[in-house]
Amino acid sequence: xxxxxxxxxxxxxxxxxxxxxxxxxxxxxxxxxxxxxxxxxxxxxxxxxxxxxxxxxxxxxxxxxxxxxxxxxxxxxxxxxxxxxxxxxxxxxxxxxxxxxxxxxxxxxxxxxxxxxxxxxxxxxxxxxxxxxxxxxxxxxxxxxxxxxxxxxxxxxxxxxxxxxxxxxxxxxxxxxxxxxxxxxxxxxxxxxxxxxxxxxxxxxxxxxxxxxxxxxxxxxxxxxxxxxxxxxxxxxxxxxxxxxxxxxxxxxxxxxxxxxxxxxxxxxxxxxxxxxxxxxxxxxxxxxxxxxxxxxxxxxxxxxxxxxxxxxxxxxxxxxxxxxxxxxxxxxxxxxxxxxxxxxxxxxxxxxxxxxxxxxxxxxxxxxxxxxxxxxxxxxxxxxxxxxxxxxxxxxxxxxxxxxxxxxxxxxxxxxxxxxxxxxxxxxxxxxxxxxxxxxxxxxxxxxxxxxxxxxxxxxxxxxxxxxxxxxxxxxxxxxxxxxxxxxxxxxxxxxxxxxxxxxxxxxxxxxxxxxxxxxxxxxxxxxxxxxxxxxxxxxxxxxxxxxxxxxxxxxxxxxxxxxxxxxxxxxxxxxxxxxxxx
Numbered sequence: 001x002x003x004x005x006x007x008x009x010x011x012x013x014x015x016x017x018x019x020x021x022x023x024x025x026x027x028x029x030x031x032x033x034x035x036x037x038x039x040x041x042x043x044x045x046x047x048x049x050x051x052x053x054x055x056x057x058x059x060x061x062x063x064x065x066x067x068x069x070x071x072x073x074x075x076x077x078x079x080x081x082x083x084x085x086x087x088x089x090x091x092x093x094x095x096x097x098x099x100x101x102x103x104x105x106x107x108x109x110x111x112x113x114x115x116x117x118x119x120x121x122x123x124x125x126x127x128x129x130x131x132x133x134x135x136x137x138x139x140x141x142x143x144x145x146x147x148x149x150x151x152x153x154x155x156x157x158x159x160x161x162x163x164x165x166x167x168x169x170x171x172x173x174x175x176x177x178x179x180x181x182x183x184x185x186x187x188x189x190x191x192x193x194x195x196x197x198x199x200x201x202x203x204x205x206x207x208x209x210x211x212x213x214x215x216x217x218x219x220x221x222x223x224x225x226x227x228x229x230x231x232x233x234x235x236x237x238x239x240x241x242x243x244x245x246x247x248x249x250x251x252x253x254x255x256x257x258x259x260x261x262x263x264x265x266x267x268x269x270x271x272x273x274x275x276x277x278x279x280x281x282x283x284x285x286x287x288x289x290x291x292x293x294x295x296x297x298x299x300x301x302x303x304x305x306x307x308x309x310x311x312x313x314x315x316x317x318x319x320x321x322x323x324x325x326x327x328x329x330x331x332x333x334x335x336x337x338x339x340x341x342x343x344x345x346x347x348x349x350x351x352x353x354x355x356x357x358x359x360x361x362x363x364x365x366x367x368x369x370x371x372x373x374x375x376x377x378x379x380x381x382x383x384x385x386x387x388x389x390x391x392x393x394x395x396x397x398x399x400x401x402x403x404x405x406x407x408x409x410x411x412x413x414x415x416x417x418x419x420x421x422x423x424x425x426x427x428x429x430x431x432x433x434x435x436x437x438x439x440x441x442x443x444x445x446x447x448x449x450x451x452x453x454x455x456x457x458x459x460x461x462x463x464x465x466x467x468x469x470x471x472x473x474x475x476x477x478x479x480x481x482x483x484x485x486x487x488x489x490x491x492x493x494x495x496x497x498x499x500x501x502x503x504x505x506x507x508x509x510x511x512x513x514x515x516x517x518x519x520x521x522x523x524x525x526x527x528x529x530x531x532x533x534x535x536x537x538x539x540x541x542x543x544x545x546x547x548x549x550x551x552x553x554x555x556x557x558x559x560x561x562x563x564x565x566x567x568x569x570x571x572x573x574x575x576x577x578x579x580x581x582x583x584x
Contacts (some may be wrong), residue, residue, distance in 0.1 A: 174208030238264030
């Protein structure tokens, strides 16, 4: 492929500091919004002293006692400077075509296929710090992967040798301490850490993450400084434009002063949608005002192939290009030889998803996007699929499915390793549960039995003759939780927590529907916004069922944690959202 023209090329001196300027810049502090920044040394000692000194416990072989060793920070952590020659880390982000971070889409199969088609780097989907910190690192001998697994057995993040040195982990965070904890946790398994400062979604902004950080430049700078000082891999951020051009430039310079390696720049404002044109002139000027690589993003409307991508990158005058929706529509957009038919790309994706035991829901979601313009009956067949086997039939890959699944199961048995559930808190067992729950509600509705319904403002005695809603199995997210009154004795109930949660974050009030099973047990569905949540274990009463469905919502949204002890006899519940009185 022809070389891309960017600030990182040998002849592009304007983007780099000339010799002699580095020393002058070293002693210069940026003035942002009339606030003088602390030096990184002051920042460390005053704000986060744990970054200056760490204690390492080691065994004294002579005396058989534990001793502690003090580890001082490296000098380059105290005041990183910009030089006239790009560092090895910076070169990692020069002249590259990159798969952008995409929620639900950026899982391992998507990343691997993008790399095979020609992407230079791949970003994983954004994962919130609270969530990844609950996970444990597990080396998977069956898949030859490194998995980060939640206590309930769900894989939050999975990576493998093929993407080593090329995968960037994106954090959703609003706290320097948690950000550092995440970075240290993943430092040896990813090529870089990126902080999301551009997501305009409500769930991200209300948590102080994503684009909310654009309004908190001091906090954003603290997060980036803490990360740069704590880990050895490159640190970057991805942001959107601010309303005023000078504010965008000022914010980028502020991030640069923290010592980060590169900045991803989406060429739209937080309020703008993807159909609106990017502010190309602002991108050009902003990228010329910093000395680190700038990764352009936002040109998918004009990108249909690799050559289109290179042409759009040249327009922006940035260092590299990050592709999101164009890759979501067809991952072969990275191919030098041109794009491939959607159906062919989707089949290759499904093959990788099978080999790496990807979850049903995530695989189905990605396939629906990869086949979005396909005119054959495959789209409808994928949409109607309820299991991975159904997807294999829809993709006309049933033989491959049987072969791969059999080989993985045989290997897992031989290695005495249990394959964990992947991705998004739902697997085929939970799909079956959702099907049963949906069928129960349909039956209840047709029989016109009394069904209890209640919302956050009414009591549990409100009765309606017919259910207010009866979602399909595909609409219901089943969460493995159990409500026990003794856990919440003298404390607020899950329904009270959920009511406070919806009020605090200005979300719609929850609504509940309860149905009776053939075993004279109870199942409740909680409608929260446009989503439906149910509990896996059947309850003994209608009230318990509604409490369990409220727990399901809180666990699914990361505000509560529910773990089971051996043989599921004991259950441990913890409130994770500190704003909801987390002491309980």
